[in-house]
Amino acid sequence: MLLHVDSRFLSPYALSAFVALKEKGLTFELSTVRLEAQANLAADYRRQSLTARVPMLEDGEFHLSESSAIAEYLEDAYPERARLYPQELRPRARARQLQAWLRSDLMALREDRNTEVVFLRPATGTLAPEARQAAGKLIAAVEQLLPADGGDLFGAWCLADTDLALMLKRLQYDDVLPPRLAAYAERQWRRPAVQDWLELGRRAASA
Numbered sequence: 188m189l190l191h192v193d194s195r196f197l198s199p200y201a202l203s204a205f206v207a208l209k210e211k212g213l214t215f216e217l218s219t220v221r222l223e224a225q226a227n228l229a230a231d232y233r234r235q236s237l238t239a240r241v242p243m244l245e246d247g248e249f250h251l252s253e254s255s256a257i258a259e260y261l262e263d264a265y266p267e268r269a270r271l272y273p274q275e276l277r278p279r280a281r282a283r284q285l286q287a288w289l290r291s292d293l294m295a296l297r298e299d300r301n302t303e304v305v306f307l308r309p310a311t312g313t314l315a316p317e318a319r320q321a322a323g324k325l326i327a328a329v330e331q332l333l334p335a336d337g338g339d340l341f342g343a344w345c346l347a348d349t350d351l352a353l354m355l356k357r358l359q360y361d362d363v364l365p366p367r368l369a370a371y372a373e374r375q376w377r378r379p380a381v382q383d384w385l386e387l388g389r390r391a392a393s394a
Contacts, residue, residue, distance in 0.1 A: 189245040191232075194219035196388035197302045199353050200254035200290070202381070204242040206349050207258045209380035211268040217387075255286055258346055271346045282340065282347040285332070289354050296321035300357035306388050310360040322363050325354060329368055337371050348375050 190208060192201035208215050220226045220241050233239040236252040243252040244260070251257055262271050273279045299318035304310040314322060329351065332340055339348050352375035358364040359372070375381070 188213060188215040189218055190215050191218045191220050191236075191241055191243040191245075193241050194221045194391065195223075196384060196391050197306055198241055199302055199350070200240075201242040202353065202384050203254040203286075203346060203350055204244065204257045205384050206378075206380040207254075207261050207271055207346055208244075209383060210271060210344075210346070211261055211265055213261070213265065213268065219391075255283075255290065273341045273343070273345055278341040281332075282345050285328075285340075285347045286350050288328075289350050293321045293325055293354070296325065296354075296357060300361075302353070302357075304360065305353060305356045306385070307392065314361055314363070319363065322358055322361070326363065326365065326368065329355070329371075330365070333368065333371060337367050337374075344378070349378070349381060352376055352381075 188208070190201075190204060192198060192205065196202075205217075220232070222241070226232065227236070227239050227241060232243075235245075235250040236243040238252045240252055242254055242257060243250060244257045246260075246264070251260055258271055261268075272282050295315065295317035299315050300310055334340070334342075339345070340351070341347075352372040355364060355368055355372035356376065359369065364372075
């Protein structure tokens with residue numbers, strides 16, 4: 188298998204797909220795509236991915252883009268491997284709901300605190316009013332979902348934990364993140380698969 192990711196290792200969606208493959212214990216190689224040079228718009232890449240975005244997974248002759256689709260494909264194609272989602276129906280649906288929400292909402296927060304403040308440099312300045320409002324919406328939802336002990340969302344790790352941790356890490360330099368949520372995000376950030384991604388980013392930044 189081959190996973191195409193952004194060359195700067197800043198995409199939260201590429202991270203999600205990378206972690207999914209790692210947690211499944213699948214053997215794969217990486218190919219980096221220079222988004223700043225619009226390499227994702229090249230004819231061959233656009234034809235294979237359909238959406239001209241990263242990540243894109245190649246599994247033999249099959250090409251698939253969009254991180255949520257990749258995760259669900261891996262879950263179905265390799266059911267004997269470690270699970271990416273809860274076994275039970277309703278927790279699994281909730282995990283996918285959370286992932287869909289993180290990908291489609293909170294735009295003001297995602298723009299004001301882009302992933303450079305997660306992977307490259309501390310945030311500067313204060314949150315814009317719209318971003319602060321989005322942060323409050325995020326925090327309220329997480330407070331409702333997170334177990335009292337601050338552990339994994341659904342009793343055991345799932346891919347939604349990684350996606351949520353990244354969103355919370357956008358607020359790590361601001362004054363709005365409750366300590367319990369910050370501790371949860373930090374624990375998720377220490378997973379070996381996430382640390383492998385961070386190391387790739389460090390190498391790319393120093394190259």
